[in-house]
Amino acid sequence: MQQILPSYKDPLFSILLIITIILVTVIATHGLSIYSKKKSKNDLLEFLKKFKNTDCTFDLNVTIFESNMLKPLILLAEGFNSNGEYHKAINIYLYLIDNINDYKIKNNLLNSLGQLYLKAGFLERAKHIFIKILKYSPRNIESLYNLSIVYDMLNEYNKALLLIEPLDILKEDTENFKNYFEYKIVLTTYKNSKKQKIIELEKMIKNRPSLYRIILSDLFILDNHLAWRILDYTRIQEVLDILWMLPKSKLDLDIISKHNTLSTIYYAKGYIQKPYVQSDIFSVDMLAISKKSGFDRADLNFLYLCDICKQSFSLSFNRCSNCMAINSIIVEGKIAEKYKQTNYSIF
């Protein structure tokens, strides 16, 4: 043995010792990495077992996975998704997540699965999926936003506000996001105190322009006189439908008579007899002109567009149900034939 190994005083011994330490370190690190990956995979599989159920009618249990099946199966899942067959789409995503090893693809699939659960109304499942993704990828912007949507639907607004900090770190513009959830917190906090709720909403509408439409609509219900007092004449187009659908009993004729746009709106509506045609809103002016010439069978119908995804809706919204954007609504008034009964109102 003494002949094979050099003496510890020999410089060659030190070199051999360093090489041995490096080799042991490399092998240990590699082993730990394999163990960690395996543990993470098992952890995820255990997690996904909770979501498997017998309602999923698309059976993939007998199919052996091959990598070239990924794209066709995603397309198939998307097809089921757009047809509203969420259980079948969910089953395919669960199958793919079980069989895909690539970390990035797996995260994308988990995100799609979370969105499907969200769409299908399984809010707790969606929440757990997004929290799981963020545990391993805390910088996943899509999952941060998706989790905020789930918190919104579960009325967990304070938890949604906690997501602002990571989004700020990721350089996202969170002002609209913050305003919206703080507004929701005001509604919940002062649920039983109308007076305090009005005070808080008045403060918010003055300081946060993005909440103008949503708060003005609330104020016309909570304190009609205050709503008329703080009406912004430069932003009438944004709330034209709200003003149009106000019942006659809620009109403030002193304020309306001093403003041409408001006078024209309510002349066109039929609430004011003195003719006005000066609103600078094309559909309202056309309606007022036709009324002035004796034609009284036209009305205004409203269409609501999302400024982000450009989808149109027949009902007003605070959050777009297609792309889930907040306060992205654009109001469009269209002239239509008057129905026999047009006194429907949201107030």
Ligand SMILES: [Zn+2]
């Ligand atoms: Zn949208």
